[in-house]
Amino acid sequence: EVEIMMQEQKLRQLWRTTVRGLIIAIFFIVIVCLYEPRGKKLASSKSWFSKKNLLYLSSSTSSRNDDETVVEKKKKHGHVTLILSADPGDLIGGFGEGSVLYAASEYLGPDPRSKDFLCVSANRISIDKNHVLLVTTGIGATRAALCLDSILSIYGSGIKELIFMGTAGGSPAIGGLIDSQNCNRARPAEPWRITRFGDICVSSFMTNYDCQKCFWSAEPVFVKKKEQSQSSAADLEAAAANLDSACVAAPCSLHDRWDLFGQFACSFFQSPILVQEIIDAANNIYEDDDDENQQKAKLFSQIKIPDAIHDLETKFWQASTGLSPEWQTAAKQRQSDRKPRIHEFLRCAEATSSTYWNGAPYDELARGYIAELINEAISDLNLSIPFTDFPRTRSDVACFSAMEGTGWMSVLRLSELYLKYPNLPAANVRSVSDFTQSPLMYDPPTQLWFENPDWLDEQERTNATIIGYRFAIESASAVILSFFRARKLKKNVQNYPSASADTTFHIDKNVDDDDDSKSHMKKKNKEERHHHHHHHENSPDDDDTTD
Numbered sequence: 111e112v113e114i115m116m117q118e119q120k121l122r123q124l125w126r127t128t129v130r131g132l133i134i135a136i137f138f139i140v141i142v143c144l145y146e147p148r149g150k151k152l153a154s155s156k157s158w159f160s161k162k163n164l165l166y167l168s169s170s171t172s173s174r175n176d177d178e179t180v181v182e183k184k185k186k187h188g189h190v191t192l193i194l195s196a197d198p199g200d201l202i203g204g205f206g207e208g209s210v211l212y213a214a215s216e217y218l219g220p221d222p223r224s225k226d227f228l229c230v231s232a233n234r235i236s237i238d239k240n241h242v243l244l245v246t247t248g249i250g251a252t253r254a255a256l257c258l259d260s261i262l263s264i265y266g267s268g269i270k271e272l273i274f275m276g277t278a279g280g281s282p283a284i285g286g287l288i289d290s291q292n293c294n295r296a297r298p299a300e301p302w303r304i305t306r307f308g309d310i311c312v313s314s315f316m317t318n319y320d321c322q323k324c325f326w327s328a329e330p331v332f333v334k335k336k337e338q339s340q341s342s343a344a345d346l347e348a349a350a351a352n353l354d355s356a357c358v359a360a361p362c363s364l365h366d367r368w369d370l371f372g373q374f375a376c377s378f379f380q381s382p383i384l385v386q387e388i389i390d391a392a393n394n395i396y397e398d399d400d401d402e403n404q405q406k407a408k409l410f411s412q413i414k415i416p417d418a419i420h421d422l423e424t425k426f427w428q429a430s431t432g433l434s435p436e437w438q439t440a441a442k443q444r445q446s447d448r449k450p451r452i453h454e455f456l457r458c459a460e461a462t463s464s465t466y467w468n469g470a471p472y473d474e475l476a477r478g479y480i481a482e483l484i485n486e487a488i489s490d491l492n493l494s495i496p497f498t499d500f501p502r503t504r505s506d507v508a509c510f511s512a513m514e515g516t517g518w519m520s521v522l523r524l525s526e527l528y529l530k531y532p533n534l535p536a537a538n539v540r541s542v543s544d545f546t547q548s549p550l551m552y553d554p555p556t557q558l559w560f561e562n563p564d565w566l567d568e569q570e571r572t573n574a575t576i577i578g579y580r581f582a583i584e585s586a587s588a589v590i591l592s593f594f595r596a597r598k599l600k601k602n603v604q605n606y607p608s609a610s611a612d613t614t615f616h617i618d619k620n621v622d623d624d625d626d627s628k629s630h631m632k633k634k635n636k637e638e639r640h641h642h643h644h645h646h647e648n649s650p651d652d653d654d655t656t657d
Contacts, residue, residue: 188268190241192261193590195275196254196514198230198246202576207276208244210587211237215244223264229257237591238598243269251462251517258518262525271384271535274518275590277582278510280305280542281473282426284457285505287433287550288470294557296550297505299436301443305508307419307578308450308585309542310410311458312389314382316515316538317483319463319476321376324362360471378519379487384535385455391596392452392589409595410588415448418577426545429565432552450541450585456484458508460515460538467511469561473546476511477504510540539589543582544574 199206215235221243224232230246243265247257254274262269284303289295297303392410427433427441461476481502488495499506515538525531548561566574 188265188270190243190265190268190270192269192272193242193244193275194247194254194258194272194514194518195245196247196249197276198248200249202579205580205583206246207583207586208246210584211235211242211244211275211590214587214591215242226260226264227257228253228260232261238594240594240597242594247514247518250464250513251515253517254514255517255521258521259525262521262531267532269534271537272518272522273384273388273537273539273590273593274514275539275586276512276514276541277543277579277586278311278460278512278540279468279544279546280309280311280510281477281508282545282547284453284508286470286473286477287430287437287547288474288559290474290503290505293559296433296437296552299434299440301440304441304444305453305542305545306415306423306444306450307542307544308413308415308581310392310450310452310585310589311455311460311508311510311538311540312385312392312452312589313455313459313538313540314385314536315377315379315455315483315487316460316462316519317377317479318375318516319461319467319479319511320465322362322475322479324360360475362475375520376516377483377486378516378523379483379491380522380533380536381491382455382537384537387596388537388539388589388593389452389454391593394592394596409592410452410585411449411592413450413585413588415450416577416581418573419581420445420448422574422577425565426549429549429562430551431562432550432559452589453508456488456502457506458510459483460510460512460540462512462514462516464513468546468548470547470550470559473509474504476509476546477507480504480507480509509546510542511546512540539586541582541586541589543578 193208193211195207197207199209212233212235215237218234218236221227221232221234227245230248232243232245235242235244243261245257245261247254258272282305283297284305285297287296289297394411423441423445427438430437459480461480481504484507485501487493488500519536519538522531522534522536526533548563549565551560551562552558553560
């Protein structure tokens, strides 16, 4: 009996030990599961990522502080298109800059790491079988920069490319309305120059409008007197009078002085390879047999300018009494085509500013800065231009005024230079929601230009903001949807060239308005370059860019 009792006691001890061991094992398994890298957890769940996209999801392989992943970062990008926009819907009551893309997509919900982002929101969506991380940054360059930096710090090389989509104030015409060479007259009226609401600028060039030093109006007169010591008193008096005219650019200079403003502060540019792909997609009609896709979203070729926008533009040109009747005729010709258009990237760019400016003198100044930017980009990127209307001047370009461009672009450049990131193909898609100036009036006795601030009453101005902003979002979104539709249809047909490939770009030739009048430029230089305030891109291995 004693032996039986001892055996039973041993069995009970063995059972307790076994149970304890099982409990401890289960406990450790639970702990491991809870702290397993997110990429591995999500890989087993239904997701819009395939197994080959786990690099995007794994924070352990994408942390920018992990030296072991630097080599991997240099090899290739991921498979996800990052789309940024600024406004969550504050401006016109809930209709944000990403609203159309959400409506046109297969919505899959918030990104699981969005709580770690310095962004308003971050959601995973799928557009025409393209994997997209759609992010709202918040308004302004600082918000855009902090948001993008937080995304890259977590997902790093999982991002394939970046597109910023938003609205902008646009020059009413390429080169402005007043002759920059002769303040006493308007520019010759040409329909191709006229900008419409919903017009698009797609570019990888942008400049910081605030990189400038501005003087009181007496300063330019002093400079003129110093440079032209023989100038008569009458000449100086006339020059001083012109400073009050809406023709003369604001008395600012020293733009793009990296020694004064610091590096990575003023102007940014990179290869326009992604830009050209977006432009080509938007300018072509891609048919899709999937009726559901056709009903879910309009492509850029299907966008029509609504009557309310058409009437608003007509009122603008009718209020521009300082312009010749030829301008009215040119405006009608441009308005006869009820579609917005895409301006080529050598004709426009974003001028980023935290100042909400409006007026012809500011537009003159901004177009001058944009012309400098485009000329510098052509030189630094070694783009061969087979025609002679270069260098660009402010008479050749349109300004797209916005608030985020140089913020997020500076993060890309700094990440490449200091953190050894591969160059991330990027494009800035901006759509005109209003004009950068009011209608112009001219006073012959004084030979001065003035702007008409009363061409809209308060209620009309409010309505103009709403309809202009909403249509600009629809137009820019249609460009993005056209891009993804083209990607879907071409996916199994051809591979997309890398940024290092010998690529032909299509650009405007001159002032000819013929859509078929295109020229080509080739990117010849394939080497990594670093200009005093630009870090030229490393050409990534884009084996994955066909996804």
